[in-house]
Amino acid sequence: MTRYKFLIILILLSFSSIYSQHKIKETFSEKFVPFVEIYSEKGDLIGVSNINGVISSELENKIYNSNATNLTFVNSSYITSELSIEKFKNSPIISLNRISIELDEVVIMKPKTYKYLKLKGYFRSLQINEDRPHYFIDGIVEMYISLKSDKIKMRIISNRSFENKSINQLSPTYFFMVAGVPVFNEFASFKNLNNEYNLKIVNNLKTTILDKETNLEKGTISTLDNNSNLQLEIISTLKPKIMKAFGMETDYNNYTINSIYENSENQKINLENIIYFKEIRSYDIKRKQKDKFQKVESTHEFYLLEKEYVNELESKQFDDFYTFKRPSKFEEKYWDKVDNKYFQPLPKSIEKYIEENLKLIKKIK
Structure with missing residues (x-):
């Protein structure tokens, strides 16, 4: 036996x-x-x-x-x-394989009189409905961040906008669209991150981020080529956020961020040092109680190209974050000139799908 x-x-x-x-x-x-x-x-x-x-x-x-x-x-x-x-x-x-990068140190003086931090960067955003890319937009964007209030104003300089016409929205009158320029999450700043979570230093290269209530690990801060890499799961399937309004139900079940900063000190994780930001979002949505849920996923990225401190806003007209801008507007192939060492092209499978199934919304002549 x-x-x-x-x-x-x-x-x-x-x-x-x-x-x-x-x-x-x-x-x-x-x-x-x-x-x-x-x-x-x-x-x-x-x-x-x-x-x-x-x-x-x-x-x-x-x-x-x-x-x-x-x-x-x-x-x-x-x-x-x-x-x-x-x-x-x-x-x-x-x-x-980790991306191996050596970045030159850039020192930008910030007199106390400056009012805004101006970030210019390349952004791209992909919205996937029921496992198929539905919207894709990329472009060049300028952000003005108030050094007093942290409020951000944004305007899109150039953009390409693509749409998959074969995918239907919830109904002719109910649309769920989150493709567009992402706004930086509040936890992309060490001050807010430290207030919301418990931070445990493992060694001089890694800090774990713990939920204050459950003590579960939610993310890490690691040193990456003398830069800081923050990876954080803010919403998960274990604890989704349920939202109901106007007869619609949205189960928000995944929200993670991944950002890189040009400094290896945790305390200097902030928008003044950010060089890359990415977020992933997942939703299950339905219009009526008896409807089936529709799965929507989105990724948003920002690659820093230039930064400077300014006293005046250079425009009076600004765009809204997470807005799919129509039509396309560009003069040159900016997507071939992204000068950020963390930049990688889209996966070939996504590029191919966009080319074969999404239609470019014609640009302004």
């Missing part, structure tokens, strides 16, 4: 090893990579790994049920990687 029990245990262990969860780690390191986006070759976002770099059982099932033949793994601090589904099945550990 003991022999049979031992054989059963061995069989169970073999099954558990075959079906164990995949993890995503940094090449030549024991560090696991959180919040990695996983796309199929069709350009749809299948899901995101958790804070510990683990691909959950639920996400693994979505990957296998998607009938994808190739997977793309995306994280802003790592080189985008592609893997066939067969290699994925046989690779419990997925390794990503």
Whole structure:
């Protein structure tokens, strides 16, 4: 009987090893990579790994049920990687190569009399409805941040706007659109982050971010090539935000941010030092109680190109954040000239899907 029990245990262990969860780690390191986006070759976002770099059982099932033949793994601090589904099945550990960057130190003097921090950057935003890219917009944007109140005014200088005409909104009168320029989250500043969460210093290269109520790990601050990298899960499927208004229900079940700062000191995590910002959002929405939920996911990115301190606003007209701007307006191919060392092109699968299925909203002549 003991022999049979031992054989059963061995069989169970073999099954558990075959079906164990995949993890995503940094090449030549024991560090696991959180919040990695996983796309199929069709350009749809299948899901995101958790804070510990683990691909959950639920996400693994979505990957296998998607009938994808190739997977793309995306994280802003790592080189985008592609893997066939067969290699994925046989690779419990997925390794990503960190982007190796040496940045020249830039010192900008800020006299106390200056009123605004002006950031000029490249932005791009993708909205996915039911696993298919619906809207894509990118462009050049200027932001004016009040050094007194932290309020931000923004205007879009140039933009390309694409739409997938084959995807329907909730109804002819109910639209859910979040594609556009992102506003920086309040926790992209150390002061606000420190007030809301418990920060635990692990070593001189890593600080963990803990929920004050549950003490669960919500993110990390790590040193990256003498810069600071903040990765934070603000809303998760474990604790979604349910919003009901005007007969609509929106289950807000994922909101993560990933930002990089040109300083390795935690206390200097703020908009004056930001050089990259990304957020991922996921929603389930429906118009009526009996309707089926529609899944909407979006990614928004900002790459710093220039910054300066100014006393005056250079415009009286500004745009709204998270607004899909129509029509397109550009004179040159600005998307080929993004001078930010963390910039990576969109995954090829998404570029191909946009090219084949989305239509450019014609620019102003």
